[in-house]
Amino acid sequence: MTTLTAPEETTSACFELSEEALDMREATREFADKRIYPNAEEWDAASAIPEEIIKELQELGYFSMLMPEKYGGLGLSMLAYAVVIEELSGGSAGLGITVSVNNSLVIEAINLFAGEDLRTRYLPKIAEGWIGAYCLSEAGAGTDITSIRCTAVKKGDSYVLNGAKLWVTNAGLADLFIVFAMTDPAAGRKGMSAFVVEAKFDGVSTGKPENKLGIRCSDTREVNLVDVKVPADNLMGAEGDGFKTAVGILNGGRIGVGAQAVGIGMASLEASIKYSKVREQFKRPISEFQGIQFKLAEMATRLEAARTLVYRAAATVDAGKTVHRIASMAKLFASRTANYIANEGVQIHGGYGYIKEYAVERYFRDARITEIYEGTSEAQLMVISRDLLKEQK
Ligand SMILES: Cc1cc2nc3c(=O)[nH]c(=O)nc-3n(C[C@H](O)[C@H](O)[C@H](O)COP(=O)(O)OP(=O)(O)OC[C@H]3O[C@@H](n4cnc5c(N)ncnc54)[C@H](O)[C@@H]3O)c2cc1C
Structure with missing residues (x-):
């Protein structure tokens, strides 16, 4: 009998998007459309995010999303958080990781692995504007x-x-x-x-x-x-306790990076669809060629699979279940998918995709890190395979 049927800890975690997640998605998309997408190229060139953007995001609570309300945070579920990181990262993956590290690696570390004294001393400071x-x-x-x-x-x-x-x-x-x-x-x-x-x-x-x-x-x-x-x-x-803390924290971090990767994939796909409709060759938009249509279909299918896996990992955290295998799977698959989609995005743009004027050039560069930090793809394969071999007696 196989033990590889859908594991209980993941199938019992339902990821129906809550009102909270839907509201946050809408608000974040609106913010990203106005304040991030139009400026991300400039921030990339300047290698910095303007201070006023950071301040604005802090005031809106984005830097304290995973912090319980009693310390001054938004107390969001991991699923709502993943949805937000995806939207922010679609606009700017560099901004996405700035926010994600503060939440997944710093606030979560203090909230889950430090005592009440450190929580009350430092979490309110972060809610008020400290960055970690x-x-x-x-x-x-x-x-x-x-x-x-x-x-x-x-x-x-x-x-x-x-x-x-x-x-x-x-x-x-x-x-x-x-x-x-x-x-x-x-x-x-x-x-x-x-x-x-x-x-x-x-x-x-x-x-x-x-x-x-x-x-x-x-x-x-x-x-x-x-x-x-x-x-x-x-x-x-x-x-x-440090090893336990480091490993435990990275589970949540991997969901953040997985969401960042989904955001990069989403932005690359959107840009590619738009471009394929306006770029004409052989007297017609390239979107009319089946070769391009199939690329878009493949990109969209893989994006949806990656998003589902990331949301499922997030919902598994919210359900209080064991998360390390599904979090590693989500990060592994979403980061590979971001690189695949970003690469295809450049291809669809042809020579223009290789020039900085088009955002796909940045998406291609940004996607690469998702396979490296918070555990390389090989590290995720180690976690997943170790777990499989332990389980299959
Ligand atoms: C932009 C950026 C931001 C970062 N931010 C942070 C941060 O905020 N905090 C922080 O602590 N770190 C941070 N890091 C570090 C990051 O987490 C590490 O780079 C990452 O964990 C990989 O470690 P490494 O670079 O030393 O590679 P190595 O561990 O030296 O790995 C080199 C290669 O060997 C492979 N490899 C290693 N061991 C095995 C094995 N047993 N089996 C098979 N293959 C293996 C790896 O997968 C990789 O392909 C950041 C890195 C970058 C580039």
Whole structure:
């Protein structure tokens, strides 16, 4: 008998879009149409998002979507959140990840893995405008997160942190960092701990912005920690909980990146349909050629499958069920789909697709990162296959 029938934890999670999700989708689409789509090219060229846009989104609550209302957030479901990230990322994938990191990796880390003291100290600050970043990766530690070298040594009422974190999204905007460090390097994953580190603590500094292929308007920098004294109370959970926190948080993060990928795919497809109707060759719009029609049909079908998987993973979180396999599947499939659609989008635009004047050039560049960060595609395959082999006795 097969054990590969639809697993209970996913089939019981219904993802009917709630009123809340539908309202948020409409409001976000409206915002994106007015404020993001017309400006995203400029932000990409400038490698920055204007401060007033960030402020506006903060005031509307987008930077605190996953924060419970009692701390000042919107308290959205994961499904409504995924819908919003998709819409924001359609306009600008760089903006999408800026918002997603603050919600999925920072607010969720504090809300789900820190105690009430840290929640009440930091979540309201984020609701009022603080921005957060997530510092896990290092020069020698990417997929293998257990090889981080950053250390935290207990001295009296503090921990002293030393190390360098690489490619930290939002680093240059951040008021606080979730930092992973080894409190017991000899204990491997059991020696990893997580801390809330304020950007203003002595010894914290950030490097210059990375010169990236895509998502250029998002801020990515190194974060350096030199003898940074962090109050012992800023330890999240207990010493040794860091690995569990890092892995647990990435489940939600993967839904955010999956939604970002769906947004990029959606925007690429919309641009391609529009272009195919106006571009004429052989005295007719190229949309009249079956070769182009089939490309659009394939892109739309894969987009819908990716969206369904991402929504299903989000609904699984909302249902309080085990999520790691479905979240990895959603991220794997949606990111591959975004790259497929963005590539076809450039093809449909021909030479114009290779020129910066058309947005598909940016979508093509932006799509690439979705297969890399918050776990590469290979890392997702590792999670899924490990789970399958464990299950099939
Ligand atoms: C723009 C950007 C933003 C980022 N933002 C953040 C952030 O905010 N916070 C943060 O902590 N990190 C961040 N990262 C880091 C990102 O999460 C890592 O780049 C990613 O996890 C991969 O690690 P790596 O680059 O070291 O690749 P590596 O782990 O060195 O992998 C190299 C290749 O080997 C493959 N590979 C590795 N191990 C295996 C294996 N066992 N089996 C098969 N294949 C394997 C990988 O899939 C990949 O193809 C960011 C990166 C970028 C580029």
